[in-house]
Amino acid sequence: MKPLRVLIVGVGGLGKCLVLEALERDLPVSVLVRNQEKLRDDLGEATLAKLENIHVGDGTDAQVLDKAMQDIDVVLSGRGAAPDLARELAAAVKRNGVKKLCWPGGTTNVMAEDGITPNYKELQHLGSWVEQAYALHGACIDIIRKAGINYVIFCPGRMQGTGRRSPDVQATIRINRDAGPFVSYEDAAWVLLEAATTDSYDHQLISAATPQTAP
Numbered sequence: 001m002k003p004l005r006v007l008i009v010g011v012g013g014l015g016k017c018l019v020l021e022a023l024e025r026d027l028p029v030s031v032l033v034r035n036q037e038k039l040r041d042d043l044g045e046a047t048l049a050k051l052e053n054i055h056v057g058d059g060t061d062a063q064v065l066d067k068a069m070q071d072i073d074v075v076l077s078g079r080g081a082a083p084d085l086a087r088e089l090a091a092a093v094k095r096n097g098v099k100k101l102c103w104p105g106g107t108t109n110v111m112a113e114d115g116i117t118p119n120y121k122e123l124q125h126l127g128s129w130v131e132q133a134y135a136l137h138g139a140c141i142d143i144i145r146k147a148g149i150n151y152v153i154f155c156p157g158r159m160q161g162t163g164r165r166s167p168d169v170q171a172t173i174r175i176n177r178d179a180g181p182f183v184s185y186e187d188a189a190w191v192l193l194e195a196a197t198t199d200s201y202d203h204q205l206i207s208a209a210t211p212q213t214a215p
């Protein structure tokens with residue numbers, strides 16, 4: 001079977017780990033970034049040389065997206081909380097016959113442990129940003145859900161790089177529930193590539209957490 005061809009849009013903290021995880025899985029990887037020099041600094045020449053295509057442009061530009069999505073099976077966004085980007089990516093995924101969009105949301109937007117209470121209500125004591133994050137991620141999720149495409153929304157707590165993947169992040173994956181306050185970029189990337197390459201989480205909001213031993 002031919003390996004899935006993935007396009008990663010936005011290579012920041014999460015996006016870099018998405019690239020590395022996809023390459024580790026021997027997938028053909030293309031990226032769309034706004035700044036190629038920054039990409040070179042972040043990834044290094046050796047990793048850059050392993051990429052199928054480097055597209056430079058804005059992820060909200062329909063023409064740029066149509067070019068970048070030629071022969072692509074799955075799109076993973078390295079940027080969330082941006083309704084304009086969600087709208088354009090979802091529309092381009094549909095237009096170009098891409099099989100799936102994997103998108104980062106936030107833990108505010110899954111359910112709390114009881115399965116009834118929206119998690120942002122449990123987190124409101126953390127500050128006014130919680131409700132704002134819920135609204136912003138919610139707007140993106142609505143757009144993607146209504147676009148008539150296949151998708152997976154990953155809803156992490158705080159993310160940061162730890163330099164390594166946890167031995168068993170798979171065991172922490174939850175469907176539409178809060179998994180915990182922190183997930184490393186490396187673990188998040190592993191979960192997102194699982195979501196990209198299997199149908200296990202299609203049309204779901206999922207979360208995962210890195211065990212508390214992480215910094």
Ligand SMILES: NC(=O)c1ccc[n+]([C@@H]2O[C@H](COP(=O)([O-])OP(=O)(O)OC[C@H]3O[C@@H](n4cnc5c(N)ncnc54)[C@H](OP(=O)(O)O)[C@@H]3O)[C@@H](O)[C@H]2O)c1
Binds near residue numbers: 059060
């Ligand atoms: N970090 C967290 O704690 C956390 C927690 C929950 C959810 N999230 C969600 O996860 C996403 C990824 O997190 P992160 O920490 O990796 O963020 P990040 O380091 O800021 O990376 C975001 C990347 O997206 C790129 N980008 C933004 N708008 C773009 C556009 N229109 N077209 C192309 N590229 C674009 C940025 O590129 P430039 O370099 O050109 O600006 C940047 O490289 C966030 O956007 C957020 O919604 C993050």
